[in-house]
Structures are given as structure tokens and as C-alpha cells.
Amino acid sequence: MLWNVDLTLVDVAIVTRDAYAEAFRAVTGRPLVKLVPPMGRPDSEIVFETLAVNGVRAEDEHLPGFLAALATAFAARKGRLAKEGRAMAGAKDALRAVSRLDGVAQxxxxxxxxxxxxxxxxxxxxDKFVDFELGGYGEEPYPKATLLQVAQGRAKARLGTAFTADNTVVIGDSVRDVQAARIGGAAMIGVASGRSTAAELREAGADLVLPDLSDASEVVNAVAALTASASRKAG
Structure with missing residues (x-):
């Protein structure tokens, strides 16, 4: 089970933008004028586009330097996250409920x-419901569909099970999340809590679409429905 983070589980956009601004200045010596919208893209992609729209010629060494500066700037602001951000409605209950399903790793x-x-x-x-060692992250220079396959490989190495569209579920709020699931090989639950509408998520190919995570039983039922065939095969 793979969860998108921003606008699926949490919203900390204000703190993230401030961290990007500090990282941009640290790397370029200039103030950040425009930060490109995330829209489901990885930080590695956002960095290069942000450099470009601010008139900075991107070089290969910019990426590791910028990501290191971003990590430092964000960590310095961690005390602001709970004050200025929010967990999305139902996120904790949904994570807890899914964690109780037999055989599920989140x-x-x-x-x-x-x-x-x-x-x-x-x-x-x-964080207590998530195994971070199995995930796919924005510092890895791959499109999200490839990150999904990387995460499936990590899970297979750890858990000894091959992960396919029959037993892998992605939950996310953007059309890009849906596209990654479709291309990478996973079932997809769209959550219309971000910038993509329910109609857009359905049109992109989400198997199921929820308005948000506020009904934990609805989330659990969706996960169970999408992995039912794998459970029958295992049995």
C-alpha cells in the first residue's frame, strides 16, 4: 500500500515554499521569485523547472546541492509544520484502519x-503506520511510475513477495498519481482532496475515487476490493 503525502495525508504547503525559497537562495545567491506548482511531480523535477523559470541555467551539480539545501531548510522549520499545516481529514484513522488489514505493509x-x-x-x-524503507521518494531521479516499481522491488526484497497490480494499491490525489499507478503496475484509489477533481481522477483511470479519507471504513473497503483477487489466489 503506497500513499502519496502532500494533499493526500498532509498539507504543509506554506512551510514547503519557505524551505524552497531558502534552498534556492543558498544554491543560487538569488531570491526565489517563482516556485513551480508541484502537481504530483517529484522534487527532482520541481528543482530543475524552478531554476529555469527563475532564469538560472541548470547544471548537473545543481540537483544534489539544491536537495541537500532543501532538506536542511525544511528540517529547520519542522516546528512550524503542526502549527501552520494540517493533517488531511481522516488521514490518521485511515492509516490506522488499513494497518489492521492482514498482510498489508504501508x-x-x-x-x-x-x-x-x-x-x-x-x-x-x-509516521508510526508507515515503513519508510519501502517507499519511493523525490530525490530519486525517476518519474513516479518508475518510483512505484522501485518501491515494489524494495518490498519484494524485504517481504519476499512479488508485487504487481493485483496486490499493490496506490492512494493519491493527483492525476499524476493515477498515471503512475497505471503505468507502473498498481491498483489506484483517487482521493479528491487535492488539486485534481473526482471527475479528473476517474478520467485518468483511477479504479475507485473517494471524496477524502474521512470515512476509514470506506478506505478499508476500497483497499480490500482492489486486492480481493490476490487474496483469493494466496488462499
């Missing part, structure tokens, strides 16, 4: 770099 598939993803979830007590 991790994240996120555009956020790993250290920042951990801090975002920890700020709201959501």
Missing part, C-alpha cells in the same frame, strides 16, 4: 525527498 510513493516526507508525517503522528 509506505509512501511521493515526490517529496525522504527526509522531508518523514518530517511531514511525524509532525502529525502519522
Amino acid at each position: 509506505t509512501v510513493l511521493t515526490g517529496t525527498i525522504k527526509s522531508n516526507a518523514v518530517l511531514k508525517l511525524k509532525a502529525f503522528g502519522l
Whole structure:
């Protein structure tokens, strides 16, 4: 089970933007004028686009330097996360309910770099339900569909089970999350809590779409329905 982080589980956009601004200045010596919207993209992609729209010629060395500066800037602001951000409605109850399902391992598939993803979830007590070592993260220079396959490989190495569309579920709020699931090989639950509407998530190919995570039993039923065939095969 792979959860997107931003606007699926938490919303900490204000703190994230401030961290990006500090990282941009640290790397370029200039103030950040425009930060490109995330829209489900990984930090590695956002960095290069942000450099470009601010008139900075991107070089290969910019990415590791920027991501390191972003991690430092975000960590310095971790005390603001719970004050200025929020857990999305029902996020903790949904994570807890899914964690009680037999044979389910929960991790994240996120555009956020790993250290920042951990801090975002920890700020709201959501980290206890997630195995961060199995996830896919924004510092890895791959599209999200490839990150999904990387995460499936990590889970197979740890758990000894091959993960396919029959037993892998992604939950996310953006059309890009849906596309990653479709291409990478996973069932998809869209959550219309972000910038993509329920209609857009359905049109992109989500198997099921929920308005939000506020009904934990609805989330559990959706996961169970999408993995039922795998459970029957295992039995």
C-alpha cells in the first residue's frame, strides 16, 4: 500500500515554499521569485523547472546541492509544520484502519525527498503506520511510475513477495498519481482532496475515487476490493 503525502495525508504547503525559497537562495545567491506548482511531480523535477523559470541555467551539480539545501531548510522549520499545516481529514484513522488489514505493509510513493516526507508525517503522528524503507521518494531521479516499481522491488526484497497490480494499491490525489499507478503496475484509489477533481481522477483511470479519507471504513473497503483477487489466489 503506497500513499502519496502532500494533499493526500498532509498539507504543509506554506512551510514547503519557505524551505524552497531558502534552498534556492543558498544554491543560487538569488531570491526565489517563482516556485513551480508541484502537481504530483517529484522534487527532482520541481528543482530543475524552478531554476529555469527563475532564469538560472541548470547544471548537473545543481540537483544534489539544491536537495541537500532543501532538506536542511525544511528540517529547520519542522516546528512550524503542526502549527501552520494540517493533517488531511481522516488521514490518521485511515492509516490506522488499513494497518489492521492482514498482510498489508504501508509506505509512501511521493515526490517529496525522504527526509522531508518523514518530517511531514511525524509532525502529525502519522509516521508510526508507515515503513519508510519501502517507499519511493523525490530525490530519486525517476518519474513516479518508475518510483512505484522501485518501491515494489524494495518490498519484494524485504517481504519476499512479488508485487504487481493485483496486490499493490496506490492512494493519491493527483492525476499524476493515477498515471503512475497505471503505468507502473498498481491498483489506484483517487482521493479528491487535492488539486485534481473526482471527475479528473476517474478520467485518468483511477479504479475507485473517494471524496477524502474521512470515512476509514470506506478506505478499508476500497483497499480490500482492489486486492480481493490476490487474496483469493494466496488462499
